[in-house]
Amino acid sequence: MAIDSKVVAQVAHLARLKVDQADSDALSSRLNDILAMVDQLQQADVADVAPMAHPLDVTQPLRDDEVSEPNIRDKALEIAPAAEDGCFLVPRVIE
Amino acid sequence: MHTKTLTELKAGLANGDFSSRELTEHFLARIKQFDGELNSFVTVTEQQALAQADAADQAIAAGQTGLLTGLPIAHKDIFCTEGVRTSCGSKMLDSFIAPYTATVVNKMASEGAVMLGKTNMDEFAMGSSNETSYYGPVKNPWDLERVPGGSxxxxxxxxxxxxxxxxxxxDTGGSIRQPAALNNITGLKPTYGRVSRWGMIAFASSLDQAGPMGQSAEDCALMLQAMAGHDHRDSTSLNQKVDDYLGALKEDISGLTIGIPEEFFPDTLDGAIADNSRAAIRELEKLGAKVVSVSLPSIKLSVPAYYVIAPAEASSNLSRFDGVRFGHRCDDPKDLEDLYKRSRSEGFGDEVKRRILVGTYALSAGYYDAYYRRAQQVRRLIRDDFARAFEKVDVLMGPTAPETAFKLGAKKDDPVSMYMADVFTIGVNLAGLPALSMPTGFINGLPTGTQVIGNYFREGQILNVAHKYQQVTDWHRQLPTFGGEQ
Known part of the structure; x- marks a missing residue:
């Protein structure tokens, strides 16, 4: 499943990354090297094998629905690149 | 003082041979003298370290000591530390001052540890050579022209x-064990879920695990005792009793069965690497261990499975870096999409971008079954191979890395060749097992390591195997000439 500059551009958009046209060919070639290595997975006989998400098959625990963490809004906003009046600032989204 | 192990330093503090302040000043002076060349620290927290050392000296005087009171420790710059920059080796987090402290750091501090600073690493822990760091490569103290391994x-x-x-x-795919082997130290990756991941910047959440790196297995046991345990803030941390790791070092190993997976000694392996690991296994046989051959047939697919699963999880984890809430933000974004794209493209380095792209591709519509689902199926095959082996043996052993430290730049433009540096370590992460690397001799003056893999929660046993080996050998006490030794 070789990928070309066009696929790189689509995937980069999904990942919200910018790929310069000048780097696109070199990047496609690196990604193809990685995918060629990964394609060894196709050799495996995985019929009837359930996908494994956790080695000990542990399930996520539930906790009581109570507030357990302190409110650190001010601390969180202090490290934001741009904040005002208790909110994160972003470029205008709604005209 | 710096030629003493952590365990010996602990005894020295208890005896009053030196104070924590003297000890801390000694290591801070060594960092000042030698780290310009080595580049192993991103941030040195001198004032904080001295304050912690003074507090430790008071605690010692008052007889109120914890497991690590007064002992200086360096934290990887992946652990959040309140008030101290936590960069994860990335431009993205170059100005990020964490608003809270990771559980691992908190637990060690509550046992009295002194934090010397934050250590350099591959960007977001993605790499096997420390060359992907925004802060420049780290050099290997055994040969300054070579890499220290990574991440x-x-x-x-x-x-x-x-x-x-x-x-x-x-350690997500070998990031404790492979650099441990390349620098002649002992490093342990615990069972997945043994140590809390809270406050540890996420790379691949189903694989990431924190662990100790020390001069000996005994040092690692001491540190793990402080690090391990359930944390309600990490839903994947396991609620299971923490063993007495130092106590485990007293157990007898005669009758121990060591399995040698044939896949860890392929025909293509450098003979000298194989010889060093086989010699280490023979030492353990002399101590009464039995050796049997085992096979892990699916492990040959561990690197391909990992390079689907880890990038897939990374592409999701790293989506949080959007230039809005914290981390790097581009100048003058013209709209929201421009803000996302330029902030991320400026903030991430090449390897991180490659992995995000691979992960995004593998998870995208039409490819999910062929890549992600299949990799998770192969992951089960790999785990089941290990489970079958552990029905017959207590531990598995083989080389940690297929080669000694390579030259800086040697694999920089060839990601797939770089990925193979972790060919013997990745399977353990996929299976969630504990494993350590211990020093087992040199090739042309460069260290080699041997891996000891245990069954789930058997950290005490593998630490004991390494400890017994280290009591009859002195590879782990060898020092590089760099740093004024020898």
């Missing part, structure tokens, strides 16, 4: 050169 390269190098007596690391 915990700064931790391993500062420890190898004894700029710190102990360090923390994280």
């Amino acid at each position: 915990s390269g700064g931790a391993a190098a500062c420890l190898g050169a004894r700029l710190a007596p102990a360090a923390t690391g994280t």
Whole structure:
């Protein structure tokens, strides 16, 4: 499943990354090297094998629905690149 | 003082041979003298370290000591530390001052540890050579033209050169064990879920695990005792009793069965690497261990499975870096999409971008079954191979890395060749097992390591195997000439 500059551009958009046209060919070639290595997975006989998400098959625990963490809004906003009046600032989204 | 192990330093503090302040000043002076060349630290927290040392000296005087009171430790710059920059080796987090402290750091501090600073690493822990760091490559103290391995390269190098007596690391595909092997130190990746991941910047959440890096197995046991345990803030941390790791070092190993997976000694392996690991296994046989051959047929697919699962999880984890809430933000974004794209493209380095793209591709519509689902199926085959082996043996052993430290730049433009540096370590992460690397001799003056893999929660047993080996050998006490040793 070789990928070309066009696929790189689509995937980069999904990942919200910018790929310069000048780097696109070199990047496609690196990604193809990685995918060629990964394609060894196709050799495996995985019929009837359930996908494994956790080695000990542990399930996520539930906790009581109570507030357990302190409110650190001010601390969180202090490290934001741009904040005002208790909110994160972003470029205008709604005209 | 820097030629003493953490365990010996602990005894020295208890005897009053030196104070924590003297000890801390000694290591801070070594960092000042040698780290310009090594580049193993991103941030040195001198004032904070001295304040912690003074507090430790008071605690010692008052007879109120914890497991690590007064002992200086370097933390990998992946652990959030309140008030101290936590960069994860990335431009993205170059100005990020964490608003809270990771559980691992908190637990060690509550046992009295002194934090010397934050160690350099591959960007977001993605790499096997420490060359992807925004802060420049770390050098290997055994040969300054070579890499220290990665991603915990700064931790391993500062420890190898004894700029710190102990360090923390994280291991997603070998990031504690491979650099441990390349720098002649001992490093342990615990069972997945044994140590809390809270406050540890996430790379691949189903694989990431923090662990100790020390001069000996005994040092690692001491550190793990402080690091391990359930944390309600990490839903994947396991609620299981923490063993007595130092106590485990007293157990007899005669009758221990060591399995040698044939896949860890392929025909293509460098003969000298194989010889060093086989010699280590023979030492353990002399101590009464039995050796049997085993097979892990699916492990040959561990690198391909990992390079689907880890990038897939990374592409999701790293989506949080959007230029809005914290981290790097581009100048003058013209709209929201421009803000996302330029902030991320400026903030991430090449390897991180490659992995995000691979992960995004593998998870995208039409490819999910062929890549992600299949990789998770192969992951089960790999785990089941290990489970079958552990029905017959207590531990598995083989080389940690297929080669000694390579030259800086040698694999930089060939990601797939770089990925193979972790060919023997990745399977353990996919299966969630504990494993350590211990020093087992040299090839042309460069260290080699041997891996000891245990069954789930058997950290005490593998630490004991390494400890017994280290009582009859002195590879782990060898020091590089860099740093004024020998």
